[in-house]
Amino acid sequence: MGKQRVWAWVSGIDRWTMLVVGLAVLLAVPVLTVFLTALQPPGEVWRHLANTVLADYVLNSVTLMIGVGVGTLLIGVPTAWLTATCEFPGRRWFEWALLLPMAIPAYIIAYTYTGLLDFAGPAQTLLREAFGWTRQDYAFPEIRSLPGAILMLTLVLYPYVYLLARAAFLEQSAAVLEVSRSLGVGPWRRFLTITLPLARPSLIAGVSLVQMEALADYGVVQYFGVGALTTGIFRVWFGMNDATAAAQLAALLLLFVLTLLVFERLSRRQARFHHTGQRTQRPPRLPLRGRWRWLATGACLTPLLLGFLIPAGQLTVWAWRTAPQVVDHRFVELAMNSLLLASGSALLILLLALVLGYGQRLRPRPLVRMAVRGAGLGYAAPGTVIAIGVMLPFAAIDRNVDNWAREWLGMPTGLLLSGTLFALIFAYCARFLPVALHSVEAGLTRIRPSMDDAARALGAQPHGVLWRVHIPILRGSLLTALLLVFVDVIKELPATLILRPFNFNTLAVRTFELASDERLADSASFALAIVLAGIGPVILLSRAISRARPGHDPLS
């Protein structure tokens, strides 16, 4: 870099630039901490890990990732193609209903199916009663296993693939398909040689997103006793008390996730250039006939049943039974905790996203843009990784302040940051800021600079421009951002488990605790509350879908 370019970077650094860069650096602290800690020479515990379970952790995590990727493709692509290009009974309804499984956090569906399928559960009881079997007469697949974890994650994550694939299929113009028909290509070959390859970038993007979620999962693999990288981090830290080795595991996990992130970004960019032709008219839907109609309906109904209707139904049944004992003043207290924590975090995160978004708009310099991109990395980091990245620096600060206070003031200060709500909310900011930033940026791009100029020319003062033009146009995006972050915080499990203050509980943590104590039916009321909150964003998305025109990605 020449002297002049350095100067161009540094010159004109004003308050906005400093604010944005400062915030971005602060929010990047957790991820940076993990990487920097991981750079330390491997210790005893790490060598022990490497000799024993590390290979299993990696193997299990990678199997999970691949399995969930394949599974979500197998469910997401056919359902997307059917709802996007065919006509069959229930098509309009399935279009949005197929998103419902998104409302259920993976750990909750895992608890539900465990209860459904275990020996005393309704499924096996029914089999025994129907055929008069006893325990020895039949073999039932164990859900608490790696394939079980793959199935659970697939059932709640396929909507990501479905959404992106559906958008891609809708975007393909009639002209391309008509050209291929005029060249004498039949429907099957058309699907394999035109439709699928054109949608490939979107499919890769969707699968990468899903695989990032699968790698980040803690709740399912923990409950099913599958040794994966996320559970390994917990075990090394709390079982072996080695923060450095835990950070090293976390860094390894983060490397996997970042690779997927690069894939996702690259294919998204490709998807943009993959549009062929103008947005001409869409091909008419293919009306399915005879048994094909019902096959299509069945193909869409199955994931919906398994991913939402059955687990939600089971939860409702359990909750109906146990609510009188469980829903008491403590339940209300927990719900209030979750509610306040989530809404407070959502507001704070929205504020930060607005600062970053406006900073980028007002100072469109490479430095600012880079800082904002950097602040966006947190979403890729699994909750466990963020938790370690928050815990380590905060504990170090506490230790130093405490030492300093003992020495100079003669009194200990104890824990100022770690184990407080502050640490927890900071972790949420680092992890969920990108969600809000995405919405805010999408909203801001709709306000073209010429609109500011037009308002000024019509006599509006700068603050008038903000109140009369920006806020009304942004309102929808801001509410979306609030809702998405709110629900993400309600659902978040691993970071909350690690960072929550002593004796502070949330709905998610309580669900986890009760399920871990095998009190699945008792956990249902808490789980159901989380699922109900999670339906909010699904409604938003499905409304976006019904309004969406081709070329609009309902995820953004």
Place this chain on the structure above:
Amino acid sequence: MTPFLELTDLDIAYPTRKVIWEASLTMHCAGIGCLLGPSGCGKTTLLRAIAGFEPVQCGSIRLEGVELSRPGWTLPTEQRRIGLMFQDLALFPHLTVTDNIAFGLRGWKAQERRGRVSDLLRLVGLADFAKRYPHQLSGGQQQRVALARALAPRPRLLLLDEPFSSLDVTLREDLAREVRCILLREGTGGLLVSHDQFEAFTFADEIGVLHEGRLRQWDSAYNLYHQPADRFVADFIGQGVLLAGQVTPEGRVLTELGVMNGPPPAGCTAGDDVEILVRPDDVTHDDSSPLQVEIAERAFRGAEFLYTLKLPSGARLLCLAPSHHNHHLGQRVGIRLDIDHWVMFRRNRAVTCVEDLPAP
């Protein structure tokens, strides 16, 4: 009488580079002007300076005698009473047509505001669309809303930044003419930025040609075509060819087509190289003429042919001929020069490739 709009020796610069050098122009009455130039010539910057979005480094801007900008001082846009129409229209997507138009009418009495909005809706022919949102309108209708919104607070001057360029050609010309009528009826001055000379000719009484940050000429369309101030304007406006010639001892100009009748440029003496602007309508097709040249290209234009003629030296000439004069390529035809407006430039010795002037 105070001039309507007056720019004096204006310099405008961004932090890294200077964009406008010494721009001066005067609009005497609230008529309609146009800043014309190729993209990147600085015309939009000049417009933004008049609107008050860019400060000026040197010179001043006055509207009806009131100073709007001078070095170190810029009257805020919202106090200038200048309306703006943008290339992307910048309609507010969250407001209906009515509310968009009423945006600039804050502080008006409700009744007056309603009256003004409905007057404007009628004026632009959108009375039936008052409750629609911008995205429910066609491109041309959105354009009309943008116009009505800009005119609502009765600005003294309306600035238009290529507002028609997103429309198709036929609609563009109709709308430009309509906007012109509306501006004249409202008594509002207009200043258009454009890169399209035909749009400028349709729309404006006076046109300024900008090139590389300098205002080359501020004049009527007729004068720009027939009396271009410099070689750039001659080339940019209309079609034509610069024919090489030399001043004779008698004070005439000799070209390969013979001795010309027009006077050489001021200050030229015998032996100086000059160039003569020859427009296609200066060259008349005449079979009886002794001057025979070869047809190198032809383009059928309906009522006429535009022939590109090749002179013996290799230089090209353009000629408009009525379309019943149908000649094929390579044929030799007779021509006559009928030049009413003599435009000659002293030939810059550094530039010798006169024949390479882009044949339109």
